[in-house]
Amino acid sequence: MKYCLHCDWHTSATDEPSARTRSRAAIDHHVETGHTIDSSDGVVPPRLPDVPTEIFVDDLIPSSD
Ligand SMILES: [Zn+2]
Structure with missing residues (x-):
């Protein structure tokens, strides 16, 4: 499943069987849109935690040091 961090856009195997098309x-x-797309190949769709988006995004970015 691929989903947008900024709006409710998403696509999954249910919507589109072709991984190539989803990508x-x-x-x-x-x-x-300039929006950031995140993806998960897990069975359970990811759910945004009840925290501000900025914190959630920071958690996804690996520290470089
Ligand atoms: Zn979007």
């Missing part, structure tokens, strides 16, 4: 759709959404 293309995610890239298109990023190009069109």
